[in-house]
Amino acid sequence: MLNQKEIxxxxxxxxxxxxxxxxxxxxxxxxxCCDPDPGRACEKIYEKICRCAERLVKTGQDIEDxxxxxIVNKRISVTPMAMVAGASETEDHVPFALAxxxxxQSCGVNFIGGYSALVQKGMxxxxxxxxxxxxxxxxxxxxxxxxxxxxxxxxxxxxxAVALMGRVVKETAAxxxxxxxxxxxxLVVFCNAxxxxxxxxxxxxxxxxxxxxxxxxxxxxxxVYHALKxxxxxxxxxxxxxxxKTAFRITRMGQLVAQEASRRLDTPxxxxxxxxxxxxxxxxxxxxxxxELGLEVCGTHGTTAALAMxxxxxxxxxxxxxxxxxxxxxxxIPVSEDEGMIAAARRGTLCIxxxxxxxxxCSVGLDMIAVPGDTPAETISAIIxxxxxxxxxxxxxxxxxxxxxxxxxxxxTIEMGGLLGSAPVMPVHPESSAGFxxxxxxxxxxxxxxxx
Amino acid sequence: MNAIVTVVGQDRVGIIAAVCNRLAGHxxxxxxxxxxxxxxxFTMVMAVxxxxxxxxxxxxxxxxxxxxxxxGLSIRIQREEIFDAMHHI
Numbered sequence: 001m002l003n004q005k006e007i008x009x010x011x012x013x014x015x016x017x018x019x020x021x022x023x024x025x026x027x028x029x030x031x032x033c034c035d036p037d038p039g040r041a042c043e044k045i046y047e048k049i050c051r052c053a054e055r056l057v058k059t060g061q062d063i064e065d066x067x068x069x070x071i072v073n074k075r076i077s078v079t080p081m082a083m084v085a086g087a088s089e090t091e092d093h094v095p096f097a098l099a100x101x102x103x104x105q106s107c108g109v110n111f112i113g114g115y116s117a118l119v120q121k122g123m124x125x126x127x128x129x130x131x132x133x134x135x136x137x138x139x140x141x142x143x144x145x146x147x148x149x150x151x152x153x154x155x156x157x158x159x160x161a162v163a164l165m166g167r168v169v170k171e172t173a174a175x176x177x178x179x180x181x182x183x184x185x186x187l188v189v190f191c192n193a194x195x196x197x198x199x200x201x202x203x204x205x206x207x208x209x210x211x212x213x214x215x216x217x218x219x220x221x222x223x224v225y226h227a228l229k230x231x232x233x234x235x236x237x238x239x240x241x242x243x244x245k246t247a248f249r250i251t252r253m254g255q256l257v258a259q260e261a262s263r264r265l266d267t268p269x270x271x272x273x274x275x276x277x278x279x280x281x282x283x284x285x286x287x288x289x290x291x292e293l294g295l296e297v298c299g300t301h302g303t304t305a306a307l308a309m310x311x312x313x314x315x316x317x318x319x320x321x322x323x324x325x326x327x328x329x330x331x332x333i334p335v336s337e338d339e340g341m342i343a344a345a346r347r348g349t350l351c352i353x354x355x356x357x358x359x360x361x362c363s364v365g366l367d368m369i370a371v372p373g374d375t376p377a378e379t380i381s382a383i384i385x386x387x388x389x390x391x392x393x394x395x396x397x398x399x400x401x402x403x404x405x406x407x408x409x410x411x412x413t414i415e416m417g418g419l420l421g422s423a424p425v426m427p428v429h430p431e432s433s434a435g436f437x438x439x440x441x442x443x444x445x446x447x448x449x450x451x452x
Numbered sequence: 453m454n455a456i457v458t459v460v461g462q463d464r465v466g467i468i469a470a471v472c473n474r475l476a477g478h479x480x481x482x483x484x485x486x487x488x489x490x491x492x493x494f495t496m497v498m499a500v501x502x503x504x505x506x507x508x509x510x511x512x513x514x515x516x517x518x519x520x521x522x523x524g525l526s527i528r529i530q531r532e533e534i535f536d537a538m539h540h541i
Contacts, residue, residue, distance in 0.1 A: 002456070002532070004486050004497045006539040011458050011528065065510040068530030249538045256537040 014069060018222035018284040019250065021257050022277045023073040024060050025198035026267065027205035027213040028052045030079040030114075034087035041088045042099035049076060049103035049112075052212050052267075057108040059264045063257055071257065072219075072419070076104060077203035078114035086126030093130045097137035097144050104143040111186075113203035115146040118193065121155040121442075131161070134168050138183035139175035145201035151191035151388040153395045156445040162388065163437050165189050166381030173373070173404045180414050181405035185336075185368065189384050189400045191391030196271050197327045202364070202399055213270035214262045215327060218254035219277045220246070221338075222284045224314075228292045239293060240313040247274065247317030255322045273327030274318035275363060276310070278338035280421035286310075286331050287340025287350075298340055299350030307331060308361035328397055330363025336403075336416065336423035337368055346413075346424045352383070360390050365399035370414045370423035373406040380404060382433030385443075393446050453503050454483070454532040457516065461525030463494035471496070471527065474519050478512055479505045494525075499532070 013019035033044035053076050060074040078100065085096045097115050104112035115137055117127040134146050148165055151157035169184055176183035188202040195206020198215035205213070227246040231238050254272045262269035278286045287298035290306045311331045319325050333355065335341045344350035352369060359365045365387050371380075384400045391398030405414050408425050415422045459471055468487065475482060475498075484499040502512060513529050520527035 002499075002535050002539070004488070004495075007456055007458060007497050007535050008460075008490070008495065010535055010538055011460070015526070062510070065513055066531045067534045068513075068528050069534060252537045253534060256533060 013223050017226045018219070018279065018281060020070040020072050020219050021216060021254060022219040023075050023198050023217040024056070024071055024257070024261050025075040025077055025203055025215045025217065026053050026056050026265070027077045027196065027209055027215060027270065029205055029209065029211050030084045031207070034084055036087065036089050038085070038088040038090040038095060041084065042095050045084070045096065045099045046103045049078065049100070050106050053107045053109065055265060059261060062264070063260055067257065069253060069257065073110045075109050075198070075200060075203065076107065076112045077198070077205045078112065079207065080116040080118055080204050081114055082117035082124070082127045082130040083207065085130060086124060091129060093133040094137050094140060097133070097141050100144050101141035109143070111143050111145050111200045113145040113147065113200050114205060115144050116148060116204045118149045119158055119161045120149050120152040121158060123158070123161060131164060131168060134187060135171035135175040135183065138172050138186055145186045145203065147188040147190055147193065147202045147204060149190040149193035150384065151392050153192060153392050154445055154449050157191065157385065157388045157392055157443040159385065159437070159442055160440045162381050162385050163440055165384055166377040166437065169380050169402060170377045170404060174406055177406040180416060181403055182416060184403045185401065185416055185420050187401065190397065191388035191399070192395070192397045194327060194397055198273050199275065199277065199328060201401060209270070210268055212267050214258060214265060214267050215270040215273065216254050216258035216261070217273040217275055217277065217327065218250050220250040221276050221278045221286050221289055223250060224276065225283065225285070225289045225292055228289060232292070236293070236309060240309055243310060243313035244317035247314045248321045251318035251321035269324070271324045271326030272318070272322040274315055274322070274325055274329040275327070276314055276331040278332060278334070279419055280337055280339050280342070282339055285338045285340035286333055287338050287344055291340065297347060297349040298344040299354050303354065304357050304361055307358050311362040328363040332363060332367065333358055334367035334401070335369050336414070336421040337419060342422060342424060345426055352426055352428060356386060356390070359387060359398055360394060364397055365391070367399065367401045368403065368420070368423060369401070370403040370405060370408065370425045371428050372410055372425055373404055373408045375404045375428050376432070376434065378432065378434040378437040379428055381437045383428070385437070389443070392443070453501070455500050455502050455529050456532055456535060457498040457500055457527065457529045459494070459496040459525055459527045461494055461523070463489060464523070467494060467523065467525065468496065470519060470523060471498070474515060475500060478507045478515065480512065
């Protein structure tokens, strides 16, 4: 039997602590849309997405109304487009991005992910064409998100792809310079990318997935922060227990919503992603959780340890609450999307080097970080390589979503608005990495990749 | 289908009457009511059965929201399952 205290605590979490479902993402396989004629392939893509996802947004809203829990985003992820477009006889992949954009607009979703290529070991011609088309594709679409996987623990790091991605990131910023370089906020470079991630910009529907699937990403930094306030000053194992219990509750709600969405949309339930995803709103910050644990400012010494504990406790609490956990599942630290991170970066306490250390112990990587517009492409490639190396060696997903907005320098702020927030431009090391990046080739897989 | 109605706000005369009236107008049956003053705020939790109501869940929520706005209260209706999921294994 429910008691009043439990009911009111849920209402308070939703009303005052920003508890929400961050996203319901429908994964759709587009492999059946391959066609030698690119125009016909695009028609099939548009038709299939609209057919599968036409009720996604309405269903999300109905669940919101009935359960009283906000579902912030409804999204679609599709098969990495390089696999689909590769079947068509064309040099130009941009029309595929335009087809995705049209389909997303018709379905009313916030984003569609999967303008992607997986090139951790080598690039096909289609992969390379798709990667080279990313700047134009992101400039000419509104809702399309793109991701490229350049490394994995099993394959090592494709340094030719890393070098190319440095240039693609710069070109994407230039192509969307009139919108604060917004294109780069929709472009992620991964190592060990996962096939069932519901979060943007890195979502795609992996080749090992079913025809269609419902994945759900929960949120709740505000709830964790609030719970931690009640154990202020107590030992860290007490704090970890508190986080676990809170994560359990949050995830149970995510599981309920995922099952309900799956049933109503007649689409199999895939996974719940146990990520603590912040927003720029006050009181919904991962950085503030770390500060609540006793750090004066996020980014100071001790931050990595605090984050490691937070990340682990979230997983331990969440894993029992869901029948199937997947995606990225860990605390996110996107600088521009987290009010506390923005404040710490503005103050100079949180720098790229510290963020890189933090990515060793959490999900996902150097995320939504603004750097000076004149940062060389080789430096961006080197940042990607560092992050990919952390992912490769530690058997985890890492990513880089970096914003070298043209004309911006240290001290400026990039304003993207909405959930993407605002990012203070952070300094990068001025010393060159060009010699390292220009070598190309591959960084071989580490010894512990040989696990068979 | 069972749902939970929560009402929170400044105490005044006639809150319970007004909420019950609105629910009755939609043919919603009240199964249980508990009401208290929590840290100075009027707090009421009702378990209700909405299966006989002609209104959709969204319309019920909207109607209670409007009443809440008129009376300066926060009134919401949510399906019972969400509370069960979060607090009971």
